Amino acid sequence: MRDVAVIGIGMTKWGELWNKSLRDIYVETALMAMDDAGVDRIDSMYVGSMSPGVFVGQEHIASLLADYLGQAPIPSTRVETACASGGLALRLGLMEVASGMRDVVLVSGVEKMTDSTGPEATFALGTAADQEYEGYHGITFPGLYALIARAHMEAYGTTREQLAMVSVKNHRNGAKNPLAQYPFEISVAAVLQSVMIADPLRILDCSPITDGAAAAVICPVEQARKLNHPVVRITGTGHATDSISLCDRKDITWLESTYQAGRQAYAMADKKPGDIDFYEVHDCFTIAEICVMEALGIVEKGRGGEAVEHGLTALEGKIPVNPSGGLKSKGHPVGATGIAQVVEVVKQLRGEAGDRQIPNARVAMTQNMGGSGGSTVTHIFERD
Amino acid sequence: MRDVAVIGIGMTKWGELWNKSLRDIYVETALMAMDDAGVDRIDSMYVGSMSPGVFVGQEHIASLLADYLGQAPIPSTRVETACASGGLALRLGLMEVASGMRDVVLVSGVEKMTDSTGPEATFALGTAADQEYEGYHGITFPGLYALIARAHMEAYGTTREQLAMVSVKNHRNGAKNPLAQYPFEISVAAVLQSVMIADPLRILDCSPITDGAAAAVICPVEQARKLNHPVVRITGTGHATDSISLCDRKDITWLESTYQAGRQAYAMADKKPGDIDFYEVHDCFTIAEICVMEALGIVEKGRGGEAVEHGLTALEGKIPVNPSGGLKSKGHPVGATGIAQVVEVVKQLRGEAGDRQIPNARVAMTQNMGGSGGSTVTHIFERD
Numbered sequence: 001m002r003d004v005a006v007i008g009i010g011m012t013k014w015g016e017l018w019n020k021s022l023r024d025i026y027v028e029t030a031l032m033a034m035d036d037a038g039v040d041r042i043d044s045m046y047v048g049s050m051s052p053g054v055f056v057g058q059e060h061i062a063s064l065l066a067d068y069l070g071q072a073p074i075p076s077t078r079v080e081t082a083c084a085s086g087g088l089a090l091r092l093g094l095m096e097v098a099s100g101m102r103d104v105v106l107v108s109g110v111e112k113m114t115d116s117t118g119p120e121a122t123f124a125l126g127t128a129a130d131q132e133y134e135g136y137h138g139i140t141f142p143g144l145y146a147l148i149a150r151a152h153m154e155a156y157g158t159t160r161e162q163l164a165m166v167s168v169k170n171h172r173n174g175a176k177n178p179l180a181q182y183p184f185e186i187s188v189a190a191v192l193q194s195v196m197i198a199d200p201l202r203i204l205d206c207s208p209i210t211d212g213a214a215a216a217v218i219c220p221v222e223q224a225r226k227l228n229h230p231v232v233r234i235t236g237t238g239h240a241t242d243s244i245s246l247c248d249r250k251d252i253t254w255l256e257s258t259y260q261a262g263r264q265a266y267a268m269a270d271k272k273p274g275d276i277d278f279y280e281v282h283d284c285f286t287i288a289e290i291c292v293m294e295a296l297g298i299v300e301k302g303r304g305g306e307a308v309e310h311g312l313t314a315l316e317g318k319i320p321v322n323p324s325g326g327l328k329s330k331g332h333p334v335g336a337t338g339i340a341q342v343v344e345v346v347k348q349l350r351g352e353a354g355d356r357q358i359p360n361a362r363v364a365m366t367q368n369m370g371g372s373g374g375s376t377v378t379h380i381f382e383r384d
Numbered sequence: 385m386r387d388v389a390v391i392g393i394g395m396t397k398w399g400e401l402w403n404k405s406l407r408d409i410y411v412e413t414a415l416m417a418m419d420d421a422g423v424d425r426i427d428s429m430y431v432g433s434m435s436p437g438v439f440v441g442q443e444h445i446a447s448l449l450a451d452y453l454g455q456a457p458i459p460s461t462r463v464e465t466a467c468a469s470g471g472l473a474l475r476l477g478l479m480e481v482a483s484g485m486r487d488v489v490l491v492s493g494v495e496k497m498t499d500s501t502g503p504e505a506t507f508a509l510g511t512a513a514d515q516e517y518e519g520y521h522g523i524t525f526p527g528l529y530a531l532i533a534r535a536h537m538e539a540y541g542t543t544r545e546q547l548a549m550v551s552v553k554n555h556r557n558g559a560k561n562p563l564a565q566y567p568f569e570i571s572v573a574a575v576l577q578s579v580m581i582a583d584p585l586r587i588l589d590c591s592p593i594t595d596g597a598a599a600a601v602i603c604p605v606e607q608a609r610k611l612n613h614p615v616v617r618i619t620g621t622g623h624a625t626d627s628i629s630l631c632d633r634k635d636i637t638w639l640e641s642t643y644q645a646g647r648q649a650y651a652m653a654d655k656k657p658g659d660i661d662f663y664e665v666h667d668c669f670t671i672a673e674i675c676v677m678e679a680l681g682i683v684e685k686g687r688g689g690e691a692v693e694h695g696l697t698a699l700e701g702k703i704p705v706n707p708s709g710g711l712k713s714k715g716h717p718v719g720a721t722g723i724a725q726v727v728e729v730v731k732q733l734r735g736e737a738g739d740r741q742i743p744n745a746r747v748a749m750t751q752n753m754g755g756s757g758g759s760t761v762t763h764i765f766e767r768d
Contacts, residue, residue, distance in 0.1 A: 001483065021516065052511075054437040057519065059511040060466040063625040063641075063758040067632070073644040075623035076759075077472060078464045082444040088461060092476065099385065099483030127436075127443040132405065135441065239459035241447040248451070257447075260457040374447040375460075 005224035008037025008217035014331035033215035043102035048085030048109035049335035082128035086338025087368030087377030109336035110213035130245035146198035149287035162305030164191035174325020181331030210331030214339035236269030236380030244374030258295035280341035282369035338368035389608035392421025398596035398715040417599035427486035432469030432493035433719035466512035470722025471752030471761030493720035494597040514629035530582035533671035546689030548575035558709020560740040565715030594715030598723035620653030620764030628758030642679035664725035666753035722752035
């Protein structure tokens with residue numbers, strides 16, 4: 001297996017992009033990544049997208065986007081595992097380059113969520129939950145994560161304020177990210193006074209509905225060393241599954257797929273949590289970031305809320321989590337999120353993260369999660 | 385790269401399976417493939433499915449099905465490229481085993497099309513066409529293939545009767561396949577008198593709406609040699625894209641993605657059309673089989689209709705095409721079709737195809753196509 005590096009990244013400002021279609025936002029972003037990599041052709045591409053069929057009535061986007069990018073007839077593959085589709089696109093591209101099958105591969109994600117002419121976004125997102133055991137009973141994702149939050153509060157004494165602090169921290173970071181959908185700071189009081197969505201979660205505990213894309217170009221490390229950028233290698237990958245319904249889990253506060261995928265990536269990269277300089281993780285709801293910190297071993301089980309309160313994961317903390325602003329502030333176009341995490345990691349490891357730069361960052365981990373934890377994809381990156 | 389073989393196949397009777405859900409038909413079929421392979425665990429799995437989100441409101445099926453199959457937390461990936469999703473699942477599984485990353489991988493496809501509580505199947509299938517340039521104007525797939533048929537008739541003198549003969553041949557084969565949705569023979573007259581769908585295509589030119597799944601287990605050839613079945617190696621793979629809209633093509637009678645994917649697989653397996661004992665191809669409409677024969681080089685451009693009329697591709701012909709009955713008679717649960725082609729190929733190469741057995745078959749090719757040819761995945765198989 002060959003070592004693989006990220007040589008180009010692309011991402012534009014996320015938000016409610018009503019004047020652009022799915023193919024527009026995708027091509028703009030993919031071309032940025034190709035420009036950044038200095039390539040005008042690619043050997044193969046992967047597109048992570050959760051549900052373009054339900055959101056905008058368009059499947060078959062792997063071919064559509066290859067064509068609009070001027071790259072047909074290259075092989076182009078769409079992959080899906082709900083909100084972890086972007087991370088999965090990277091994993092499969094990595095496999096293709098590592099195996100020696102192809103050299104220059106575009107890995108990408110896209111979702112157009114705000115201008116559906118069909119069902120509402122809440123319905124579309126609900127297709128990531130178990131339709132027969134969860135959706136049928138009317139529960140949506142804020143409700144599922146509210147159950148997790150309530151269970152975590154009861155089991156470990158996690159407080160309502162600690163949940164709010166996740167959001168406050170991520171907005172503080174996102175305020176320094178010009179590409180974020182909501183680049184402004186908020187206060188704990190603002191979170192606690194915001195409209196109730198599913199008790200105990202309020203709207204400022206929830207990541208937003210977003211249009212956006214993100215892209216990266218990868219190739220063998222040997223080729224990457226000939227280019228201008230600092231070399232960012234991908235040294236670990238993990239992918240694991242769990243029941244997609246909460247009712248089938250022994251303990252709904254524990255994200256087994258994140259634990260398993262984390263373990264795989266740590267082992268492959270020969271790293272442990274203490275070796276990681278910063279994380280980009282899947283904070284679709286505030287409680288998710290707390291559970292992810294525990295499943296990845298950043299803190300002990302049950303101690304996530306407390307760690308956030310004490311500033312462990314702040315930008316200036318010992319282990320920054322979500323310097324980009326996370327899903328909460330940056331936005332969450334579901335299929336694109338996993339690749340946007342890569343974009344942030346590469347900016348940080350190259351030293352190009354501007355006001356939110358983490359000094360001397362050399363090792364980073366991404367964690368991208370589907371549904372309420374039914375799937376997780378993780379990666380570890382290292383600067384040469 | 386390691387050589388890879390198919391060691392297990394699974395498929396149940398296809399049709400309108402109203403008493404079973406997507407997860408039921410999937411697990412039944414996947415367990416058959418695992419039983420046939422003699423394994424009770426797998427290292428990884430790929431699921432091809434075109435649009436479970438639109439058909440049954442359920443995305444995130446890779447994790448759902450891994451869990452229902454008792455295999456979580458293994459990595460499980462859904463791939464999509466419209467009706468070629470099944471073939472793509474095989475291609476990615478093949479890449480994973482060939483690269484040495486995993487040994488025993490389940491490749492599979494599933495679609496539950498007949499009991500949608502949401503939009504009708506015609507809308508769901510239409511998401512494989514270009515929504516902005518085709519769907520917006522009201523055209524559906526029978527209409528798109530009718531345009532291709534009319535152009536082929538005008539350019540090459542292909543007759544209405546020759547189109548019908550594709551359907552008659554495939555039903556004649558399918559009548560010998562107990563798993564086919566419509567296992568009965570039909571006549572040219574019956575096709576010509578059947579209800580008009582999109583001139584010149586009538587309903588007996590069109591593959592049906594089907595519920596079904598298909599599965600196969602693959603592993604390195606060295607391991608396969610220790611098992612009881614004759615060894616069926618996968619010696620070639622191809623995957624190519626084209627514009628998904630017909631209006632962007634120079635010649636709508638020519639399937640460029642099929643030509644390109646065919647070329648790749650032939651080159652990898654070091655084979656040419658004359659070396660292939662039989663084909664399983666994507667006859668979603670009668671005209672499709674004719675265009676595919678031409679793009680794969682089975683006949684010269686424009687000679688497909690004539691070749692069918694002269695019996696070249698009949699079960700007893702020189703180059704049998706679709707011994708299984710094809711999509712037309714066997715059914716077309718879109719994401720499962722590419723894997724069902726593998727099931728037929730393995731049965732034939734093992735000599736287990738019953739009344740439709742092709743004598744001394746040793747080399748076979750599958751061609752699985754998305755939309756009106758926006759994507760194609762091909763594979764070549766050889767018996768040791």
